[in-house]
Amino acid sequence: MSLDTTEEAGLSTKSVVKPVNAKDRIHAIDMLRGIALFGVLAVNLVEEFRVSLFQQFLPTQPLLSPIDSTLQNFISIFLEMKAFALFSILFGVGLAIQSERLGNSGSRLRLLMRRLLALLAIGLVHLLLIWNGDILTEYALAGFVVLPLLWLPTWSTALAAFGLLALYIAMPALPIPIPWPSLAMMQQHVLEANSVYATGSYGQILRFSWNELPYVLPLHEFVFSRTLGLFAVGMLAWRAGVLRSPHRHKALLLVVIGLGLTLGLLLNSSATIHAVTSWNMPAVTASCLSNAAGIFMGLGYAAAVISLVEFTSARSVLGVFAPLGRMAFTNYLLQSVIFSWVFFGYGLGYFGRFGLAGTLLFGTVVYGSQMVFSVWWLRRYRFGPIEWLWRTLMYGVRQPMAISHDIIRGAARTSI
Numbered sequence: 095m096s097l098d099t100t101e102e103a104g105l106s107t108k109s110v111v112k113p114v115n116a117k118d119r120i121h122a123i124d125m126l127r128g129i130a131l132f133g134v135l136a137v138n139l140v141e142e143f144r145v146s147l148f149q150q151f152l153p154t155q156p157l158l159s160p161i162d163s164t165l166q167n168f169i170s171i172f173l174e175m176k177a178f179a180l181f182s183i184l185f186g187v188g189l190a191i192q193s194e195r196l197g198n199s200g201s202r203l204r205l206l207m208r209r210l211l212a213l214l215a216i217g218l219v220h221l222l223l224i225w226n227g228d229i230l231t232e233y234a235l236a237g238f239v240v241l242p243l244l245w246l247p248t249w250s251t252a253l254a255a256f257g258l259l260a261l262y263i264a265m266p267a268l269p270i271p272i273p274w275p276s277l278a279m280m281q282q283h284v285l286e287a288n289s290v291y292a293t294g295s296y297g298q299i300l301r302f303s304w305n306e307l308p309y310v311l312p313l314h315e316f317v318f319s320r321t322l323g324l325f326a327v328g329m330l331a332w333r334a335g336v337l338r339s340p341h342r343h344k345a346l347l348l349v350v351i352g353l354g355l356t357l358g359l360l361l362n363s364s365a366t367i368h369a370v371t372s373w374n375m376p377a378v379t380a381s382c383l384s385n386a387a388g389i390f391m392g393l394g395y396a397a398a399v400i401s402l403v404e405f406t407s408a409r410s411v412l413g414v415f416a417p418l419g420r421m422a423f424t425n426y427l428l429q430s431v432i433f434s435w436v437f438f439g440y441g442l443g444y445f446g447r448f449g450l451a452g453t454l455l456f457g458t459v460v461y462g463s464q465m466v467f468s469v470w471w472l473r474r475y476r477f478g479p480i481e482w483l484w485r486t487l488m489y490g491v492r493q494p495m496a497i498s499h500d501i502i503r504g505a506a507r508t509s510i
Contacts, residue, residue: 186328
């Protein structure tokens with residue numbers, strides 16, 4: 095038996111609905127979140143901390159060694175957009191779970207709004223003072239948009255998910271007025287970024303990153319419908335019972351694995367892109383297929399991890415990712431602090447100086463250190479520090495942080 099979440103909330107037991115089989119479900123989701131965090135780390139580190147975000151959009155790319163080229167292709171095919179898709183799905187799951195827990199409290203809407211406002215505040219601090227590649231601000235704003243779905247029938251959530259994801263897939267072919275900087279502007283910007291981020295002071299880098307925000311905003315506008323759609327998918331998965339009772343939905347999970355990974359790899363393959371080109375199809379078709387591939391593979395990854403955890407002995411192996419996943423919020427922000435200091439001029443100034451393989455090796459060391467740190471921390475405290483702050487801001491009540499010996503002994507006796 096796990097500790098009741100009503101103690102965390104500072105609400106009476108009568109006012110909160112407890113989730114079914116919370117311990118097993120949350121454990122599996124934490125493993126998935128921990129695994130997804132490595133994909134996010136790899137993409138952010140290689141494409142945004144190591145070099146300018148806009149380097150990838152230039153027609154002329156730096157020459158890469160064979161190993162760097164292989165790793166870049168791996169990240170592009172298996173991680174880019176897919177890891178963020180996983181996090182979006184999990185965020186939607188979290189919203190649905192929190193809504194259910196607060197279902198009979200009489201203040202569900204107020205607390206969910208405060209939860210998103212707290213996330214927005216933390217995201218803005220991250221965006222404006224640490225690193226402008228922040229995703230938390232977008233997640234908070236998207237959360238406000240999909241919040242009404244928690245009060246609507248399940249079929250409406252499914253319809254919203256389908257419509258939003260279809261819009262995202264088709265967006266490259268639609269006349270949607272999203273401004274995008276010109277090639278000459280991006281080339282000039284990359285040159286300036288290479289100088290400022292590598293040698294600038296904290297103040298200089300901060301001003302440059304703020305000036306960069308108008309160029310970054312179109313990227314968020316382009317993926318916003320995908321974020322909303324995957325939030326809805328996560329809500330749907332929880333409300334339909336797929337995560338609550340995975341053994342009852344084993345066939346569905348296996349179908350999602352098969353179709354998701356197969357279609358994702360097929361649509362993202364060089365052979366498919368070559369076929370699109372040779373058949374004289376519109377150039378935007380490849381972009382549409384790439385958008386679809388990211389969604390399919392994200393869903394396939396999620397179903398695969400849940401199935402491995404619930405249906406195989408891999409649970410004991412994948413369990414090493416659970417502590418890091420429980421502290422994913424803290425670890426995500428900590429990665430930004432570490433990587434900013436290593437790559438930016440106010441720290442070690444390695445911006446533009448690391449190869450791709452060396453960068454990934456460094457990121458893997460950081461990730462492994464966070465795994466060890468998370469285990470150490472959670473043996474002593476109930477939440478990660480940022481998770482604790484988020485809960486405290488949400489409920490307006492200081493949450494208990496340390497794990498007392500009495501609670502540990504009581505939980506042990508209950509489990510026996």
